[in-house]
Amino acid sequence: SEVKSDNHKLVLHRGFSFISGTHDPDEVDQINNLEIRDTDVFVITYPKSGTIWLQQILRLIETRGDIPDSANMMNSDCVPWIELVGKVKEFITAPSPRLRVTHLQYKFMPLALSQKKGKVIYVARNPKDVLVSYFYFHKLATMLETPENFSIFFEKFIRGDVFGGCWFEHIKSWYSHKDDMNILFITYEEMVQNLHLVVKKISSFLGKDLTDQQQANVVKYSTFRNMKQIPQANYQLISDQLLDHQQGTFMRKGTIGDWKNHFTVAQSEKFDQVFQKEMKDFPLSFIWDM
Ligand code: A3P
Secondary structure, rough: OOOOOOOOEEEEEEEEEEEEEOOHHOOOOOOHHHOOOOOOOOEEEOOOOOOOHHHHHHHHOOOOOOOOOOOOOOHHHHEEEEOOOOOHHHHOOOOOOOEEOOOOHHHHHHHHHHHHEEEEEEEEOHHHHHHHHHHHHHHHEOOOOOOHHHHHHHHHHOOOOOOOOOHHHHHHHHHHHHHHHHHHEEEHHHHHOHHHHHHHHHHHHHOOOOHHHHHHHHHHOOOHHHHHHOOOOOOOOOOOOHHHHHHHOOOOOOOHHHHHHOOHHHHHHHHHHHHHHHOOOOOOOOOOOO
């Protein structure tokens, strides 16, 4: 279509695929040496693992469950990606608390995190559902190339030939450093199954003790159904130049196990084999369906 231009080139930098124009390798390289405050919070996700969801939850925990005063500000402005063009500079002078999300692998992140400065929340999602969600996102996002079909995208994802690189490398890079950091490890699936419990975990990790009512409000405004109604939270306000809204919505399905509607038996078996090989030394288990 018209909107889909040729601006979706992936560029490899330090072994990681970035999107040309969206990311600037020189700026990304400054992240390692950023000074970190104890109040800084980084949410780490491989794409399509619940980033937008955590943006909403962090923002709500900050306002103790009130729909924020700055109601017109989008979550992507309140809890921005550190790796986007211009965001490193903004981070340096931003007032506390600096709440950020990132899709970067561990090696790009502030070294100070490994001296237990700041806080890190890693959100993992079962990678079969990530793959399906990412497939649809490639239709929506103008900076990503629309895949010819699902099986071509399936292979690309397994090769790690997408922004964010290889899913396995991403999670392993963070997980193997988990003891060096103040880190909370959560999964998308536990959020789907018990959002209340996860919000509680997050707020206590951040040292915010919310009343039961405040806690209930955070949960209420971050359910799939309600986020779909909140333009500041669901990315419907993001410009057509970035998201081709005719192709779908960011808040697509929000379920566990949609991969079963897309994978063939052969694809599922192939994926399982790769998963077992890649993850054999990592004691991480996922919920694959409900
Ligand atoms: P689906 O495409 O499977 O629906 P990210 O923000 O990292 O790009 O992840 C987007 C995925 O998270 C989408 O998955 C989206 O629907 C899902 N998501 C976002 N908010 C959610 C919520 N409140 N509840 C459940 N899923 C949510």
